[in-house]
Amino acid sequence: MTNQLWSSERRLTAIGRNGLSVPARQAVTDQQITPARSVLDYGCGRGGDVRSLRQMQIEAAGWDPVFQPDDQLNPADVVLLTYVLNVIEEPVERRETLARAWSLARAVLVVSARLTWERNKVSGSVFADGVLTSRNTFQHLFGTGELRDFVQGVTNVRCVAAAPGVVYAFKHDQARLAFLARRVLPHVEWLTSSDTTSAISSVVEHTERRGRPPRLEEMPHAMVELLGHLRASDLQRLIRRSADPDRVAAGARRSTLDTLLFLAVELFNGRGPFGSLPLSSQLDVRAFFSSYSEACRRADRLLLKLRDDAYVRGAMQASKVGKVTPTALYVHRRAVDNMPTVLRLYEHCAAIAAGRPADWTLAKLRHQGRAVSWLHYPEFDSDPHPRLSASYSVDLKTLETSFSSYDDSPNRPLLHRKHEFLMPADPDAPKYRRLTKAEVEAGLYDRPHLIGTEAGWEAELKRCERSLRGHRLIRRTEA
Known part of the structure; x- marks a missing residue:
C-alpha cells in the first residue's frame, strides 16, 4: 500500500473496534487463525483486530499507512486485508495493494470487502467505479463473484469464499x-x-x-x-x-x-x-x-x-428431511447433512462459490435453475412462528448474490409447521407437530394465502379466537 497523497480521506473510513471484525472472527472459526500462527493485519486502521488477537494469545502485528506507518512490516503466516480494497480509488493501486499483501502471506491471505448490496448504506455520488461520500471518502462496492475473481486474478491461485465478502487465498x-x-x-x-x-x-x-x-x-x-x-x-x-x-x-x-x-x-x-x-x-x-x-x-x-432438473426435484421429493414447496426445498440447519448427497452438493457448491453466512436457520434450494438462499430466523427455537430476519441468496449460474434484511419491516414473513423443516427424530419435532395439529383443527390454516406475514397471521388468530402461549394454542380471552 503506497504512502501517497490520496484524493479521498481514507483515514476517515477506519473505525474503532472493541472486538474482532467479522472477517477476523471468520478466520478464527475456520481455524485459519490459531495460536500456532502469526498474523499481520495489513491496513489495520486503528488496530482493533490486532489488540483482540493479542488478547487471545495470538502473535499479531499491524501496519497502516496513516495510523501505524512506522511499524515494521514483516511476513506472517496469515495476512488480513480487511475492508481495504473498498477505499482505494485507483484500480491499479488496488491490484498493487492486494499483490503486496499476498507477498507477505506465508500460509493464507484473508481478503474482505464491502459488497454491492450495501449501496443503500453509502450515501454519495458516483465517482469512477465507486461512490464518493459527503465526507470525501471513497467506496468501491464489490460483487461477490467480482471479489473472488479479483483475488484469484492477482494471486493466481484458486480461492474460496469463506463467507459473504470474505475470500481465502491459500499459498x-x-x-x-x-x-x-x-x-x-x-x-x-x-x-x-x-x-x-x-x-x-x-x-x-x-x-x-x-x-x-x-x-x-x-x-x-x-x-x-x-x-x-x-x-x-x-x-x-x-x-x-x-x-x-x-x-x-x-x-x-x-x-x-x-x-x-x-x-x-x-x-x-x-x-x-x-x-x-x-x-x-x-x-x-x-x-x-x-x-x-x-x-x-x-x-x-x-x-x-446437478444440471438435471428432474433428478434434483426427484431427490427433493425423496428427501427424508425438509419441506418441499412448488418452487423449492427448505431444510433446517440441523438437518442439512441428512439431505440426499446431490442436494448436499448443491448447497455446498453455493457456499464455496459465494460464502455461506455465519447466521442462518434454513437453507432454501430451488427446483429449477440453481439458486440457494440461507434464511435467518433468530428465534426459531423459542418462537412458535419465528420472524424472518435476513435472506442471503446466490444464483449458481451467474454467481450473482443478493441480500435482504427484514428487521425494520413492519410486516415480516413468518414460519408455520416448524417440524417439517427438521429431521423426524429431532427432539423438538414432537412439540412443533402438536402445535401444528392444534392450529389446523382450529381452522388457522383454512386461508393459507393470508398467514405468511405477521399482520395476516394475527388477523387469523383473532378470527379463530385463538392466541399462543409458547408452543401451546389457547382460546383468546379479550380484555
Whole structure:
C-alpha cells in the first residue's frame, strides 16, 4: 500500500473496534487463525483486530499507512486485508495493494470487502467505479463473484469464499483442500480416553462410524500414547473382534457418500492430485473405492446430476428431511447433512462459490435453475412462528448474490409447521407437530394465502379466537 497523497480521506473510513471484525472472527472459526500462527493485519486502521488477537494469545502485528506507518512490516503466516480494497480509488493501486499483501502471506491471505448490496448504506455520488461520500471518502462496492475473481486474478491461485465478502487465498493447494474437507466432511469427535481399555473402545467406535479402522496418524496424540505398546496387527484384531459389522457397514456407506461429496466439491473448486488430499480423505478413497480415478469418475457424475432438473426435484421429493414447496426445498440447519448427497452438493457448491453466512436457520434450494438462499430466523427455537430476519441468496449460474434484511419491516414473513423443516427424530419435532395439529383443527390454516406475514397471521388468530402461549394454542380471552 503506497504512502501517497490520496484524493479521498481514507483515514476517515477506519473505525474503532472493541472486538474482532467479522472477517477476523471468520478466520478464527475456520481455524485459519490459531495460536500456532502469526498474523499481520495489513491496513489495520486503528488496530482493533490486532489488540483482540493479542488478547487471545495470538502473535499479531499491524501496519497502516496513516495510523501505524512506522511499524515494521514483516511476513506472517496469515495476512488480513480487511475492508481495504473498498477505499482505494485507483484500480491499479488496488491490484498493487492486494499483490503486496499476498507477498507477505506465508500460509493464507484473508481478503474482505464491502459488497454491492450495501449501496443503500453509502450515501454519495458516483465517482469512477465507486461512490464518493459527503465526507470525501471513497467506496468501491464489490460483487461477490467480482471479489473472488479479483483475488484469484492477482494471486493466481484458486480461492474460496469463506463467507459473504470474505475470500481465502491459500499459498499451498493442500491447505485449500484441507479447508474444503473441514467444510464438507462431518467432524469426527473422539471419545475421551484415560487408559488402554477406553482408548480401544474409542477406536472401535470410530471404526463403526467411519466404516474403516483409523490410522495412528489420524488419532489424537494422547490416544496414540495409550496404544503405542500395541502392535498394529494386535489392534486390528481387537477392532475386528469388538466392532459391530452392521454398524461398520453403515459407516462405510456414509463415508463413501461423504467422500464422493468432497471430491465433487473439490472438482467444482479445482481438483488436485491424490497426494494433495488430506490424509483421512486419501485413506477413505483407498478403503471405499478401487482407485482414485474411479472415485473421481463417480464424483464427476454426481456433479453433472446437478444440471438435471428432474433428478434434483426427484431427490427433493425423496428427501427424508425438509419441506418441499412448488418452487423449492427448505431444510433446517440441523438437518442439512441428512439431505440426499446431490442436494448436499448443491448447497455446498453455493457456499464455496459465494460464502455461506455465519447466521442462518434454513437453507432454501430451488427446483429449477440453481439458486440457494440461507434464511435467518433468530428465534426459531423459542418462537412458535419465528420472524424472518435476513435472506442471503446466490444464483449458481451467474454467481450473482443478493441480500435482504427484514428487521425494520413492519410486516415480516413468518414460519408455520416448524417440524417439517427438521429431521423426524429431532427432539423438538414432537412439540412443533402438536402445535401444528392444534392450529389446523382450529381452522388457522383454512386461508393459507393470508398467514405468511405477521399482520395476516394475527388477523387469523383473532378470527379463530385463538392466541399462543409458547408452543401451546389457547382460546383468546379479550380484555
